[in-house]
Amino acid sequence: xxxxxxxxxxxxxxxRVFVDGEPVQDVAHHPAFxxxxxxxxxxxxxxADPASGIARTDPGTGATVNRLFTAPRSRxxxxxxxxxxxxxxxxxxxxxxxxxxxxxxxxxxxxxHPEAFGTYSSSAAGSAAGSAAGSASGSAAGEHDFAANVAxxxxxxxxxxxxxxxxxIPPQVSRATTAHAWDGDLVQVGVAEExxxxxxxxxxxxLATGGAVADEIFVSCIKPxxxxxxxxxxxxxxxxxxxxxxLYCRRPYAPAASSAYDYPLTTRFDETDALLVFDDxxxxxxxxxxxxxxxxxxxxxxxxxxxxxxxxxxxxxFAVKLQFLxxxxxxxxxxxxxxxxxxxxxKLGELASLASLVESGVLAAEYTAEPDEQGLWRPGAxxxxxxxxxxxxxxxxxxxxxxxxxxGGVLQVPSSVADMTNPESRADIDRYVHSPNADAEQRxxxxxxxxxxxxxxxxxxxxQYELFYAGAxxxxxxxxxxxxxxDGPLADVDAFLAGYGLETTPA
Ligand SMILES: Cc1cc2nc3c(=O)[nH]c(=O)nc-3n(C[C@H](O)[C@H](O)[C@H](O)COP(=O)(O)OP(=O)(O)OC[C@H]3O[C@@H](n4cnc5c(N)ncnc54)[C@H](O)[C@@H]3O)c2cc1C
Numbered sequence: 001x002x003x004x005x006x007x008x009x010x011x012x013x014x015x016r017v018f019v020d021g022e023p024v025q026d027v028a029h030h031p032a033f034x035x036x037x038x039x040x041x042x043x044x045x046x047x048a049d050p051a052s053g054i055a056r057t058d059p060g061t062g063a064t065v066n067r068l069f070t071a072p073r074s075r076x077x078x079x080x081x082x083x084x085x086x087x088x089x090x091x092x093x094x095x096x097x098x099x100x101x102x103x104x105x106x107x108x109x110x111x112x113h114p115e116a117f118g119t120y121s122s123s124a125a126g127s128a129a130g131s132a133a134g135s136a137s138g139s140a141a142g143e144h145d146f147a148a149n150v151a152x153x154x155x156x157x158x159x160x161x162x163x164x165x166x167x168x169i170p171p172q173v174s175r176a177t178t179a180h181a182w183d184g185d186l187v188q189v190g191v192a193e194e195x196x197x198x199x200x201x202x203x204x205x206x207l208a209t210g211g212a213v214a215d216e217i218f219v220s221c222i223k224p225x226x227x228x229x230x231x232x233x234x235x236x237x238x239x240x241x242x243x244x245x246x247l248y249c250r251r252p253y254a255p256a257a258s259s260a261y262d263y264p265l266t267t268r269f270d271e272t273d274a275l276l277v278f279d280d281x282x283x284x285x286x287x288x289x290x291x292x293x294x295x296x297x298x299x300x301x302x303x304x305x306x307x308x309x310x311x312x313x314x315x316x317x318f319a320v321k322l323q324f325l326x327x328x329x330x331x332x333x334x335x336x337x338x339x340x341x342x343x344x345x346x347k348l349g350e351l352a353s354l355a356s357l358v359e360s361g362v363l364a365a366e367y368t369a370e371p372d373e374q375g376l377w378r379p380g381a382x383x384x385x386x387x388x389x390x391x392x393x394x395x396x397x398x399x400x401x402x403x404x405x406x407x408g409g410v411l412q413v414p415s416s417v418a419d420m421t422n423p424e425s426r427a428d429i430d431r432y433v434h435s436p437n438a439d440a441e442q443r444x445x446x447x448x449x450x451x452x453x454x455x456x457x458x459x460x461x462x463x464q465y466e467l468f469y470a471g472a473x474x475x476x477x478x479x480x481x482x483x484x485x486x487d488g489p490l491a492d493v494d495a496f497l498a499g500y501g502l503e504t505t506p507a
Contacts, residue, residue, distance in 0.1 A: 053087065058070070065158045074377065095268075166217060217276065222301055263452050347401050351398060351402075358387050358394070366379060406451075411451075
């Protein structure tokens with residue numbers, strides 16, 4: 001399996017990542033991206049360590065592979081999958097949303113469901129010569145079997161231990177209409193040209209978290225499209241360094257973070273998020289999975305089980321993060337000497353309940369998992385989407401409790417670690433910023449961590465992330481609505497109503 005240093009070395013390619021008006025030369029050594037790249041490298045090292053339980057033997061090839069890139073095919077597999085995902089999530093304490101297992105889960109499910117992918121007969125007789133982007137493929141025009149493409153690509157993810165990010169949302173131009181109605185051709189990424197050896201895509205897609213430090217990006221569209229949107233009904237995988245692909249990152253937070261002591265989360269886990277711009281990017285046929293097929297996009301995400309498996313991984317990561325926040329809140333309360341006060345116990349109890357709910361949703365999904373018709377063990381959708389449906393209320397509530405408990409302590413801290421090493425300021429900090437159970441260095445460290453969790457720019461981005469990563473809250477509640485299974489509860493109510501009438505005497 002790939003080591004962390006193999007991964008870091010592979011980042012030096014032709015990728016065009018823009019920050020502050022400049023393309024970044026080498027993401028692995030740039031202050032905005034080096035910290036998260038090192039964190040991802042650490043994940044690869046952990047996976048390669050047999051003691052982590054993340055590696056498994058591929059039954060087909062006998063090779064040692066990352067189980068988080070393979071489909072769970074038994075209950076035991078599913079449990080081992082969750083435990084492996086937990087090991088990775090614990091390494092980042094849940095603060096990295098798009099670790100390589102997220103999109104890895106989607107592809108594992110895609111490959112388990114070849115029937116969800118179509119074919120396409122291409123009649124294009126074009127050639128790569130003189131075209132907008134260079135061709136890497138010699139495949140001829142003709143029949144394209146997207147299930148075979150998915151299978152071959154997923155095998156590459158497993159064999160080469162690839163880290164994929166994804167961008168599956170149209171840019172936020174207007175949500176009143178879909179892309180065909182927007183001003184300008186191909187604002188959302190779409191087909192600019194069909195050629196014998198592939199297609200050329202143009203336009204933008206949001207929002208590739210981790211894209212700047214990924215190997216490749218999966219590009220698709222999960223928002224419903226209409227019949228006039230076929231140009232945009234695509235799925236493909238593209239190397240981050242592909243010619244013509246540009247990543248416009250939001251402001252990275254890591255470079256402004258003065259030290260790990262001051263910003264312990266920002267300095268490790270700032271994944272970055274990027275708008276992708278495809279300036280005529282060539283995609284060979286074998287990298288296409290859905291082509292001009294609006295219904296095919298829905299089949300890909302939902303019929304394959306990819307959405308429920310990927311979001312189970314995400315809820316598991318979220319559960320780990322909530323456990324961390326619960327521990328942080330408890331420690332802050334203890335340092336301030338309020339953890340035995342009844343009002344505080346109540347708040348910590350509420351936080352514990354919220355964290356337990358998500359953890360229970362993850363375990364309930366495993367308990368109610370079943371194999372589908374292709375033998376993929378799918379976590380129970382009712383439990384996965386039930387937990388997800390509450391996330392946009394639950395996370396702000398957790399933050400509110402933590403904010404309540406820290407009070408002004410997160411601001412009664414020195415400006416930076418430099419004040420801790422200046423003898424004059426340090427003497428004052430030692431004297432005035434301490435608690436009975438924590439000296440100044442420990443207390444300041446704890447409250448700076450708390451600020452990075454609730455108040456820093458990194459924390460604000462995380463707040464937004466937890467609300468939106470799986471779709472806007474109304475979309476996620478729609479998943480909960482559709483997957484709850486209202487038939488049983490409705491039948492219960494009908495049976496109850498049928499059990500009495502006008503004539504019934506009150507008991
Ligand atoms: C930090 C962060 C990281 C992300 N990472 C990724 C990633 O890695 N990959 C990826 O593909 N995407 C990612 N996303 C994008 C995410 O998937 C989208 O933000 C999400 O799907 C919501 O789409 P939107 O932002 O365009 O919001 P919109 O769809 O524009 O919705 C915004 C708000 O408008 C209102 N609204 C819009 N439409 C309707 C409607 N039909 N009915 C009622 N109200 C409506 C609602 O109030 C809604 O909350 C990320 C987002 C964030 C914030």
